[in-house]
Each structure stands twice: as structure tokens, then as C-alpha cells.
Amino acid sequence: MLEAKAGSIINISSIAGVKGIKGLAVYSASKHGVIGLSKTAALDYIDKNIRINSISPGIISTDTFEKLKIDHPEEYQNYINMIPNKKAAKTTEIANAILWLASDEASYVNGANLIIDNALTTF
Numbered sequence: 001m002l003e004a005k006a007g008s009i010i011n012i013s014s015i016a017g018v019k020g021i022k023g024l025a026v027y028s029a030s031k032h033g034v035i036g037l038s039k040t041a042a043l044d045y046i047d048k049n050i051r052i053n054s055i056s057p058g059i060i061s062t063d064t065f066e067k068l069k070i071d072h073p074e075e076y077q078n079y080i081n082m083i084p085n086k087k088a089a090k091t092t093e094i095a096n097a098i099l100w101l102a103s104d105e106a107s108y109v110n111g112a113n114l115i116i117d118n119a120l121t122t123f
Helices: 025-048 063-071 073-082 091-102
Strands: 007-012 050-057 113-116
Touching: 007 025, 007 091, 025 050, 025 113, 050 091, 063 073, 091 113
Parallel strands: 007 050, 050 113
Antiparallel strands: none
């Protein structure tokens, strides 16, 4: 990216990086760190035409998460109940946000943290 004098980096944080989650202090601290690193790096590399952002996804319907439905249905339901409309994100919904951030359509987005959580962190 330095040789090309352009680029876009998208770091992956989590809603745990914008909201404390009981019992996940170390994970939450590391995800807060990803956001802080992204914001600082955006300032450090802005003159190199490299944009650096982060995303903070909420609950995503991955194979591992869906396996909870079978192996630990109560835990699965607890996670689903946290989401205002009771619907986990599709992996493609997260991927599309990342693709947008990486694209020229987001050329003025730099140092941002995009929360993709279906309103989970609004309360």
C-alpha cells in the first residue's frame, strides 16, 4: 500500500469494543484496542492515502453460532434475545459492509468504526 500510495484497511472489532460485556473483560479490552489502533493508524497514514477503519459486528449467524442452537439452546436463545428484532446478521451482511468500506464509494471514510449490530448497542 505504501508503494501504491493508496489502500484501505478494515480491522475487525466487535460490539464488545464499544460496550462492556459482563464476563468478557479481556476480550472486550482487546476489541476496544482494535478500534483505538484503527483510529490512530488512520491519522498516521492519512498522508500516505491509506484509509484505516474498523467494524464492530454484533451477533452473526455463523456455523459455530448456529451449532449453539443444537448444543446449547438456552445460551443460543439468550444471544438471540439480546437483539432487538431477534435476528442475527447474515455473514453476507457483514461482508457487504466491509466491501463498501474498502471501495472508492467510501473514499471519505477514514478512522471510523462502523457498528453493524441491528440496534443491539443502542440501549
